[in-house]
Amino acid sequence: MADIDDSDVGEPETIAAGDATHFQSPKYVTVYANQVQMANTPWDIQMVFSSFQASGNGKVAIEELATIIMSPVHAKVMAKVLITQLRAYEAQFGVIPNLPTNLELKAQAAAEAADASPAAKSAAKSTGETVAPTKKRRPKK
Numbered sequence: 001m002a003d004i005d006d007s008d009v010g011e012p013e014t015i016a017a018g019d020a021t022h023f024q025s026p027k028y029v030t031v032y033a034n035q036v037q038m039a040n041t042p043w044d045i046q047m048v049f050s051s052f053q054a055s056g057n058g059k060v061a062i063e064e065l066a067t068i069i070m071s072p073v074h075a076k077v078m079a080k081v082l083i084t085q086l087r088a089y090e091a092q093f094g095v096i097p098n099l100p101t102n103l104e105l106k107a108q109a110a111a112e113a114a115d116a117s118p119a120a121k122s123a124a125k126s127t128g129e130t131v132a133p134t135k136k137r138r139p140k141k
Helices: 072-093 102-115 118-127
Strands: 035-040 045-054 060-070
Touching: 045 072, 060 072
Parallel strands: none
Antiparallel strands: 035 045, 045 060
């Protein structure tokens, strides 16, 4: 978790157990999500939690499951708590690997397409297929 700067997030406030009554709403649900899309306005942060699934025809389906909207102040406190939980997880189970972002995947695909031979590019255009690169990439240092 060394790549996350949380120095300006502050410490989350705790409430004594005797000061709050916890109960489960009849609308309470448990949701597993493997994708989240986020948007914000000056007044709130919106997170749409989804399930990303591969279908049999080579396409993907994204089922939107829940939307959570909160104030930026609440989101900042939640970020601090989440960072604390992730650090504890990594201390117990090891470092969580970073997955490539969509931009990194698009850049990789563009680089591979640029490396493909002109004949392979032409054939791929006519069939709609993806072209594999013709030369090997050097590993990043």
